[in-house]
Amino acid sequence: MNQVLNPATEETIAELPEATVEEADRAVAAAKAAFPAWRAVSPPDRGRLLRRLATLVEETSEELAQLETSNVGKPISDSRAEATMVADVFHFYAGAVDKHHGETIPVSGGIDMTFREPLGVVGLITPWNFPMNIASWKLGPSLACGNTVVLKPAELTPLSAIRLGELVLEAGIPEGVVNVVVGPGRTVGQRLVEHRDVAKIGFTGSTEIGRGVMQAAAGTIKRVTLELGGKSANVVFADADLERAAASAPSAAFGNAGQDCCARSRILVERSAYDRFLDLLVEAAGGLRVGDPRDESTEMGPLISAEHRERVSSYVNGNVVFSGNVPNGSGFWFPPMLVEASNDDRVAREEVFGPVAAVIPFEGEEEAVRLANDTPYGLSGSIWTEDGARALRVARAIDSGVLSVNSNTSVRVSTPFGGFKQSGFGRELGLHALDGYSEVKNLYIATG
Ligand code: NAD
Ligand code: MN
Numbered sequence: 001m002n003q004v005l006n007p008a009t010e011e012t013i014a015e016l017p018e019a020t021v022e023e024a025d026r027a028v029a030a031a032k033a034a035f036p037a038w039r040a041v042s043p044p045d046r047g048r049l050l051r052r053l054a055t056l057v058e059e060t061s062e063e064l065a066q067l068e069t070s071n072v073g074k075p076i077s078d079s080r081a082e083a084t085m086v087a088d089v090f091h092f093y094a095g096a097v098d099k100h101h102g103e104t105i106p107v108s109g110g111i112d113m114t115f116r117e118p119l120g121v122v123g124l125i126t127p128w129n130f131p132m133n134i135a136s137w138k139l140g141p142s143l144a145c146g147n148t149v150v151l152k153p154a155e156l157t158p159l160s161a162i163r164l165g166e167l168v169l170e171a172g173i174p175e176g177v178v179n180v181v182v183g184p185g186r187t188v189g190q191r192l193v194e195h196r197d198v199a200k201i202g203f204t205g206s207t208e209i210g211r212g213v214m215q216a217a218a219g220t221i222k223r224v225t226l227e228l229g230g231k232s233a234n235v236v237f238a239d240a241d242l243e244r245a246a247a248s249a250p251s252a253a254f255g256n257a258g259q260d261c262c263a264r265s266r267i268l269v270e271r272s273a274y275d276r277f278l279d280l281l282v283e284a285a286g287g288l289r290v291g292d293p294r295d296e297s298t299e300m301g302p303l304i305s306a307e308h309r310e311r312v313s314s315y316v317n318g319n320v321v322f323s324g325n326v327p328n329g330s331g332f333w334f335p336p337m338l339v340e341a342s343n344d345d346r347v348a349r350e351e352v353f354g355p356v357a358a359v360i361p362f363e364g365e366e367e368a369v370r371l372a373n374d375t376p377y378g379l380s381g382s383i384w385t386e387d388g389a390r391a392l393r394v395a396r397a398i399d400s401g402v403l404s405v406n407s408n409t410s411v412r413v414s415t416p417f418g419g420f421k422q423s424g425f426g427r428e429l430g431l432h433a434l435d436g437y438s439e440v441k442n443l444y445i446a447t448g
Pocket of ligand 2: 206
């Protein structure tokens with residue numbers, strides 16, 4: 001039995017049977033059987049079904065948000081925003097079904113055209129930090145392209161995926177098109193990656209597990225999309241609006257208790273503004289409301305598990321310049337922390353995946369870019385400056401999939417999201433995601 005906990009109380013909120021490898025096989029078989037009929041559904045009808053799903057998510061959004069908060073420990077205001085995004089994602093891909101199409105290409109002797117074909121059965125493997133959001137980012141384009149799906153959520157946080165699976169059926173999407181299998185990664189997940197009848201794996205998780213997924217996928221030349229870890233830089237130049245940059249930096253590092261692949265966990269600050277910025281930053285961090293995730297004013301909840309808290313605490317040594325307060329008693333609490341560091345320190349090199357941010361000084365634009373890029377990762381990042389030309393120059397020079405200027409946002413429904421370097425490859429969200437869930441077919445017709 002899988003005991004599902006509320007990380008804010010350590011109480012068991014659900015007991016689920018663990019799926020076996022045989023059940024994973026049955027889910028794949030069901031998805032395979034459902035594929036011919038699903039790919040044949042006309043594009044407008046597929047769009048209509050996805051739109052109905054989006055509407056059902058809207059109608060169920062408070063329940064989904066409460067479920068996500070109790071299972072992940074994230075603040076209810078975050079969970080509500082995430083539930084809204086899930087509905088928006090399904091609306092977007094409902095509208096995208098008939099806008100993702102082929103071309104005709106001028107050739108000699110005939111006519112050439114391309115088609116976007118579905119891949120077949122796709123395996124979707126998701127992490128525990130944004131369970132329902134990330135499931136929707138993969139389900140939307142998978143279904144829009146005419147694929148059928150086996151979704152394997154993380155063992156720690158399977159509840160919202162199970163609920164989404166119910167809503168899929170309620171929306172009238174035929175049985176077998178979406179199958180949710182709750183089981184361990186090393187058995188059920190691994191089986192999906194190796195399965196002959198699974199054409200593609202859409203994976204979000206750690207770089208370490210992603211590396212194994214890529215290896216195991218080689219056996220069947222499976223397509224993979226890998227959305228992996230990050231160690232993103234928040235680059236603050238001396239000419240920036242320091243108040244705004246400092247006010248926004250704590251939530252960019254400590255949002256979702258730092259368990260965010262896009263966390264700006266390296267705060268790079270130009271030396272001439274360093275002391276003043278650090279004062280502003282510590283003050284802003286002190287204002288962060290850490291506590292009961294059900295409270296509407298809470299901005300940071302607990303970590304996901306006791307084991308994860310152990311790991312996060314291993315990163316704390318060195319010069320802690322800020323450490324916040326956390327509730328006493330049960331719950332996997334860990335305070336938000338700012339650590340002065342060099343970019344070579346372990347806390348600045350590895351993904352902590354907790355509320356521990358490294359503050360690192362730099363001297364001038366060239367060093368800022370060098371430090372921002374001095375990491376195996378390349379997922380996200382921010383640039384704070386009032387100099388527009390510099391913002392563009394630095395943005396072009398940072399090897400990262402998603403950047404923002406004078407903002408710490410990363411994810412929007414309509415814009416591509418994904419990594420450079422060891423943060424993975426492939427893009428989610430926007431129209432780009434459709435490329436990852438379809439195959440281009442070229443057809444030449446000799447017209448003599
Ligand atoms: P994880 O890599 O431990 O697990 C991710 C998923 O993979 C889980 O469902 C797990 O059961 C499954 N899995 C484990 N072993 C497997 C195997 N051998 N074969 C197939 N599947 C297997 O990640 P996590 O701890 O759940 O999540 C945290 C990580 O996810 C962080 O590194 C974070 O940066 C990353 N993440 C990345 C993004 C992104 O979009 N780039 C988004 C969120 C989280
Ligand atoms: Mn993990």
